Amino acid sequence: MKISEASRVSGVSARSLRHYEDEGLIASGRCSNGFRDYCQSTIDRVFVIRSLRESGLPVRLIREVLPHLTDEPDAGTDMVCAEFLHEVQSYRDRLAARIAVLSDQQAALDTYLREARRTDP
Template structure:
């Protein structure tokens, strides 16, 4: 499939797809006219890349972890190093801390909403 179709099917811009390819995260063949030709499995790969970005990983880390992850076309081709696993666990711990902070922030807002609602009701 051409880059425009891949972009449409994944919701990821063509510029980002070119960047993924430049970083070695995504691969394509070339048509005789020089256009990129992506395999069907590229859709799943782009979605996986987006999920990893959303998890807070950068392209370098994604490049290290992608070969260790199960893809649509089979199992992982390599095992992650202990150092990479430790880095990923540290990133997960950071996200857990952020989630805890967000939950506490929501609780404070809930208290403020209740307090503000009580004042409005008392004034009415």
């Protein structure tokens, strides 16, 4: 299917499909006129990528684990998955730390606004 149909079916923009291809996450065939041609297995892969991206994972991590999520299992998959899970946990922990800092900043601003409103004539 052409990129416009692949975009519609997968729910991601044509620009995102091109980006995923540039990043090596997906591959497309080419028609005789040079247009990209996407098969159903590529669209299925896009669904996985989209789900991982919506979880906030960076492309770097997705690129590492994607073959093990979408291709046939092979030797070493358990090790890769364990490393991936460690990376995901580390990413999640960094995210939680950032959220904590932002929550503290929000609380400080809330306090400031409460105090400012009390003294406002």
